[in-house]
Amino acid sequence: MSDNIVWPRLGFAGAPNDPSGRAPLEANPAADQSGANVYSQGVPASGFRAFSITPLTLQVNNIALAQTPSTSGNLTLTAGTGATATTIQYQGNTISVIDICGAQYDRGIQVVGASGTVSVTLTVTGYDQYFQKTTMTITGPTGATTVYGGKALRYIQSIAVSGGTTANISVGTADIFGFPIAVFTWDQLINSFFNQVGITSSTGFTAADTTSPATSSTGPVRGMYQLQSSASNGTRLYTAYIHESNTNANNMNTAYGVVPA
Numbered sequence: 001m002s003d004n005i006v007w008p009r010l011g012f013a014g015a016p017n018d019p020s021g022r023a024p025l026e027a028n029p030a031a032d033q034s035g036a037n038v039y040s041q042g043v044p045a046s047g048f049r050a051f052s053i054t055p056l057t058l059q060v061n062n063i064a065l066a067q068t069p070s071t072s073g074n075l076t077l078t079a080g081t082g083a084t085a086t087t088i089q090y091q092g093n094t095i096s097v098i099d100i101c102g103a104q105y106d107r108g109i110q111v112v113g114a115s116g117t118v119s120v121t122l123t124v125t126g127y128d129q130y131f132q133k134t135t136m137t138i139t140g141p142t143g144a145t146t147v148y149g150g151k152a153l154r155y156i157q158s159i160a161v162s163g164g165t166t167a168n169i170s171v172g173t174a175d176i177f178g179f180p181i182a183v184f185t186w187d188q189l190i191n192s193f194f195n196q197v198g199i200t201s202s203t204g205f206t207a208a209d210t211t212s213p214a215t216s217s218t219g220p221v222r223g224m225y226q227l228q229s230s231a232s233n234g235t236r237l238y239t240a241y242i243h244e245s246n247t248n249a250n251n252m253n254t255a256y257g258v259v260p261a
Contacts, residue, residue, distance in 0.1 A: 013255035022252035022259070025130040047246070048190065049181050052239040053105050055232040056082040060112045061170035063098055063156055070164045075171065077156065082173060088127060088155060097127065097155035100173050104129050106152035108176025108224065113141030116167035123160045123216065126153040129180065134260040135216040140169060151220045151260075152178030175227040182208040182257040183223035183242055192240040195230055204228045212253070214261040221257030
């Protein structure tokens with residue numbers, strides 16, 4: 001057997017016949033009995049992707065502690081509870097980041113203001129679970145309110161503000177979770193549960209944004225879900241069974257979403 005063989009699952013996203021021309025995102029090597037490296041491409045067999053996570057309790061400041069920038073520039077990032085300062089490799093460079101999940105999934109962030117906070121634009125630069133560079137802009141809170149980012153990430157590299165905020169802002173993790181494959185409609189989630197209770201309403205669901213090319217202001221390329229009932233606490237399980245059609249599974253842009261900005 002050759003050293004690098006294609007071992008297809010349901011779809012062929014990222015394979016040579018993929019019309020998107022993109023490389024696979026999940027080319028994870030494994031050894032077969034001959035010792036050869038086997039690269040799985042496409043989504044898992046049977047047309048369903050099981051997404052199951054046990055998120056830690058959300059935090060209001062485990063990415064950036066409360067601070068009051070006086071002018072435009074980068075916030076000071078500090079890895080707090082449930083987050084870890086680490087490095088990743090991106091295009092041959094070593095990048096210092098904060099891992100906000102500690103697991104193979106993407107999580108949303110929240111920006112929390114204090115009384116007197118003036119709204120500014122925040123520009124977040126980071127990387128998703130597949131190490132794709134992703135940026136997003138967030139209109140910051142006014143006063144003692146909380147706003148949420150419109151994308152989910154695993155790693156945060158920097159958060160820049162467009163000006164001074166007058167009063168404190170902090171940045172932490174939210175109960176928003178990014179899907180591992182593109183979810184374009186609510187009915188793609190055949191079943192989903194949190195804390196062993198079925199989720200029957202689409203409230204909190206954000207569909208994959210198909211805008212191409214993506215920008216910092218467009219939505220999540222694979223879609224995401226925000227909890228609506230009880231909160232994460234490190235023991236409650238969120239599970240979603242995602243249906244993937246054969247047509248979508250044959251194209252990176254429909255299997256895993258368009259290339260993020």
